[in-house]
Amino acid sequence: LGADRWGTLAELAPTLQGRNVLAVVDRRLVSLHPSIGRVLSDTATVTVVGGERAKSFAVLERVLAAGGALPRSGTMLAIGGGTVGDLATVAAHLLKRGVALIHVPTTLLAAVDSSLGGKGAIHVRGVKNAAGVFHFPVATWLCEELFATLSSRQRAEGAVEAYKMAACLDARAWRRWRQAPPATTAMVFEARALKSAVCRRDPYERGDARRLLNFGHSFGHVFESLTRFRLPHGAAVCLGILCALDVGRRLGVTPEPVARDVEAGFGELWRASGSRQAPRAALAHIIGGNSAGAIATLLAADKKAGPSGELRMVLLERLGRARVEPVPTKLWRSSLGKWRRGDR
Numbered sequence: 001l002g003a004d005r006w007g008t009l010a011e012l013a014p015t016l017q018g019r020n021v022l023a024v025v026d027r028r029l030v031s032l033h034p035s036i037g038r039v040l041s042d043t044a045t046v047t048v049v050g051g052e053r054a055k056s057f058a059v060l061e062r063v064l065a066a067g068g069a070l071p072r073s074g075t076m077l078a079i080g081g082g083t084v085g086d087l088a089t090v091a092a093h094l095l096k097r098g099v100a101l102i103h104v105p106t107t108l109l110a111a112v113d114s115s116l117g118g119k120g121a122i123h124v125r126g127v128k129n130a131a132g133v134f135h136f137p138v139a140t141w142l143c144e145e146l147f148a149t150l151s152s153r154q155r156a157e158g159a160v161e162a163y164k165m166a167a168c169l170d171a172r173a174w175r176r177w178r179q180a181p182p183a184t185t186a187m188v189f190e191a192r193a194l195k196s197a198v199c200r201r202d203p204y205e206r207g208d209a210r211r212l213l214n215f216g217h218s219f220g221h222v223f224e225s226l227t228r229f230r231l232p233h234g235a236a237v238c239l240g241i242l243c244a245l246d247v248g249r250r251l252g253v254t255p256e257p258v259a260r261d262v263e264a265g266f267g268e269l270w271r272a273s274g275s276r277q278a279p280r281a282a283l284a285h286i287i288g289g290n291s292a293g294a295i296a297t298l299l300a301a302d303k304k305a306g307p308s309g310e311l312r313m314v315l316l317e318r319l320g321r322a323r324v325e326p327v328p329t330k331l332w333r334s335s336l337g338k339w340r341r342g343d344r
């Protein structure tokens with residue numbers, strides 16, 4: 001999974017000396033943190049505009065072209081949020097059939113989740129993460145100084161992924177975090193411990209262990225695609241979790257008190273992200289504006305689908321315990337009507 005290094009950019013800099021490095025950096029970070037420019041003054045650098053558009057063939061091609069002179073013994077350094085990290089992961093996997101990769105996650109979401117576990121992907125014709133790779137980093141630098149410029153909205157989006165892990169894997173962490181939200185360092189540390197334990201057991205998602213991390217992502221990815229990525233990933237997962245809770249309720253997998261507690265927890269994160277609409281209203285709005293056919297097409301691209309394309313979702317059995325469960329088409333289609341009306 002690569003080593004976790006907690007430190008500063010100043011401490012990272014000397015470790016790059018003598019290596020052939022290509023840095024892929026979120027452009028916004030360069031202006032927000034002048035220290036990045038200083039650290040990379042002698043390093044080949046390609047800047048990209050962070051955001052879902054970075055996860056495209058066009059931007060990938062630009063990074064691959066910039067990496068043409070990088071030898072196979074070279075290193076790619078990804079400095080940015082989850083989108084830059086996912087893009088750089090694909091590029092590092094392809095360049096010279098694989099160069100070393102170092103992540104410097106700059107969003108809370110990237111620190112708790114996307115920089116760990118080796119997954120990278122780009123979108124194909126609007127379908128979220130349709131083409132991807134596993135390519136594990138040699139190291140991840142957690143430079144907390146970079147988190148200082150994150151807005152409360154960006155922090156809430158990162159917290160969604162951390163709370164997702166607690167809900168599915170660790171009931172005690174969930175209860176503790178519900179009582180008192182953890183400080184950033186503690187959240188990153190605990191979420192990474194939870195995720196790395198799962199990834200060590202099932203690094204290439206061959207079984208169900210790693211799939212459990214996709215709680216809320218079947219519908220979450222659909223909502224990102226339907227809104228043409230205007231809905232940020234963390235917010236989309238928040239709404240996707242409501243759908244997973246409702247499907248779990250209807251299949252008798254998720255007990256009502258658990259569903260209510262988890263819905264309240266993610267409702268708080270949703271509000272912390274500054275959205276004016278209530279989560280159920282936002283869900284009704286997105287589903288109401290799209291046909292069941294469009295939703296079915298996007299759901300069919302879900303990577304958890306069974307052999308004949310049937311939907312399989314991560315459902316919560318109780319706090320800290322989830323399982324992957326086939327979901328009959330009739331059930332999720334009839335749920336669409338309820339969600340459209342703002343019901344569960």
Ligand SMILES: NC(=O)c1ccc[n+]([C@@H]2O[C@H](COP(=O)([O-])OP(=O)(O)OC[C@H]3O[C@@H](n4cnc5c(N)ncnc54)[C@H](O)[C@@H]3O)[C@@H](O)[C@H]2O)c1
Binds near residue numbers: 050080082113234
């Ligand atoms: N590979 C995985 O295992 C995995 C896991 C979870 C999510 N993801 C992916 O991660 C992506 C979402 O990541 P994200 O939320 O980090 O998105 P992002 O990379 O788009 O970052 C969000 C915004 O924050 C800005 N930003 C980055 N660092 C900043 C900083 N320090 N201060 C101020 N602004 C900063 C970016 O420019 C961008 O506008 C999605 O594409 C999702 O699919 C991947």
Ligand SMILES: [Zn+2]
Binds near residue numbers: 161217233237
């Ligand atoms: Zn996610």
